[in-house]
Amino acid sequence: MFDGYTMGEIGAIFAMQGFAGLILFSVFVLMALGLAIIFGQMGVINMAHGEFMILGAYVTYLCSNFFADYIPALFGIYFFVAMFLAFLAAGALGALVEWAMIRHLYRRPLDTLLATWGLSLILQQTYRSIFGAREVGVTLPDWLMGSFALTDIIDVQINGLFVMGLTLLITVGVGLLMFKARFGRQVRAVMQNRMMAGAVGIDTEKVDRKTFALGCGIAGVAGSAFTMIGSTGPTAGQLYIVDTFLVVVFGGAQSLLGTIASAFTISQSQSAMEFFLSGSMAKVLTLLTVVGILMLRPQGLFSLKVRR
Structure with missing residues (x-):
C-alpha cells in the first residue's frame, strides 16, 4: 500500500488527508448534532x-x-x-413537520422511520x-x-478552515444551550421523564417542537457548509444520512461529546483509507470496525448515566 512513496511523501499524504478528514468531520458534526438532538x-x-440539510444548501x-x-457590492458577506x-428555513420546516406529523408518532420509532x-x-x-435534477453549485466570495501553503507540498484550503471554525462555534x-440554558434543562428533563416534566409545569409539546426545529435548523446550517465541499442536488442528502446515523449511534445516541468523538474517528479513518483504497472499500472497513465495536459496547462510545 505504501510502495513507491518516501517517508516524507507519506507524511505529507497523511497531513493532507488529515485536513480533508477534518473538513469531512466538520460536516459530520453539523449533521450529527442536529440528528443527535x-x-x-x-x-x-x-x-x-x-x-x-439540502434545503439549507x-x-x-x-x-x-x-x-x-x-x-x-455586498457579495462578500452573502454567506x-x-x-x-x-x-430559519430548515427550522421552520422542521417545526411544521413536527406539528403536522411527528407529534402523532412519539414512542413509535418504526412509524417515525417510515413516515420520515x-x-x-x-x-x-x-x-x-x-x-x-441537475446538481448546482455556489460561487464563493473571494x-x-x-x-x-504550510510546506512545499502541503496546502490548507481557506474555505476548509472557515467550515471548521463555524463547526466549533x-x-x-449547542453545548451551552443544552447544558447551561433553561431550554436545555427542559429538553433533558422531558427526555428523562416526560410525565414528571409535565407535572412540574414544563410544556412538553412546545419543548418537542422547539427541539425538532433546532435539530433541523442545525442541519440547514450544515447544508450551507456542504456547498463548500460538494455540489447540491435533490438526492445529495441521502449520501450522508447513513454516515450521520452511524456517527450518532457509534458515539452514543444521547451524548453530544460522543457524537463529536465518533465523527472525528469515522471521518479521519475514511479520509486516510480513501487515498490508499477505493472509497467503497474505505466505507466497508469503517462500517465493519464500527459494527464490531458496537457488538462489544452496544451503548456506544459514551452513554449517559441516568438513575431509574
Missing part, C-alpha cells in the same frame, strides 16, 4: 434529515445568485446571510421539480478562495 433526545428516527445557492445579480436564512422516509422522498421530488453554542 432529534434521535438521542426525542427518540425520533428522522430519515429526512439529509433533505433538511439550496437556500445558500439562492442567496448566492440573489447577491450576485442584485447586490454585487453569513445564507447561513442565517438556511437555519416518505417525507424524504416527497422533499426530493419537490427539490427536483423546483430546481431541476476571501474564501485559495489556500495557505456551533458545537460550543
Whole structure:
C-alpha cells in the first residue's frame, strides 16, 4: 500500500488527508448534532434529515445568485446571510413537520422511520421539480478562495478552515444551550421523564417542537457548509444520512461529546483509507470496525448515566 512513496511523501499524504478528514468531520458534526438532538433526545428516527440539510444548501445557492445579480457590492458577506436564512428555513420546516406529523408518532420509532422516509422522498421530488435534477453549485466570495501553503507540498484550503471554525462555534453554542440554558434543562428533563416534566409545569409539546426545529435548523446550517465541499442536488442528502446515523449511534445516541468523538474517528479513518483504497472499500472497513465495536459496547462510545 505504501510502495513507491518516501517517508516524507507519506507524511505529507497523511497531513493532507488529515485536513480533508477534518473538513469531512466538520460536516459530520453539523449533521450529527442536529440528528443527535432529534434521535438521542426525542427518540425520533428522522430519515429526512439529509433533505433538511439540502434545503439549507439550496437556500445558500439562492442567496448566492440573489447577491450576485442584485447586490454585487455586498457579495462578500452573502454567506453569513445564507447561513442565517438556511437555519430559519430548515427550522421552520422542521417545526411544521413536527406539528403536522411527528407529534402523532412519539414512542413509535418504526412509524417515525417510515413516515420520515416518505417525507424524504416527497422533499426530493419537490427539490427536483423546483430546481431541476441537475446538481448546482455556489460561487464563493473571494476571501474564501485559495489556500495557505504550510510546506512545499502541503496546502490548507481557506474555505476548509472557515467550515471548521463555524463547526466549533456551533458545537460550543449547542453545548451551552443544552447544558447551561433553561431550554436545555427542559429538553433533558422531558427526555428523562416526560410525565414528571409535565407535572412540574414544563410544556412538553412546545419543548418537542422547539427541539425538532433546532435539530433541523442545525442541519440547514450544515447544508450551507456542504456547498463548500460538494455540489447540491435533490438526492445529495441521502449520501450522508447513513454516515450521520452511524456517527450518532457509534458515539452514543444521547451524548453530544460522543457524537463529536465518533465523527472525528469515522471521518479521519475514511479520509486516510480513501487515498490508499477505493472509497467503497474505505466505507466497508469503517462500517465493519464500527459494527464490531458496537457488538462489544452496544451503548456506544459514551452513554449517559441516568438513575431509574
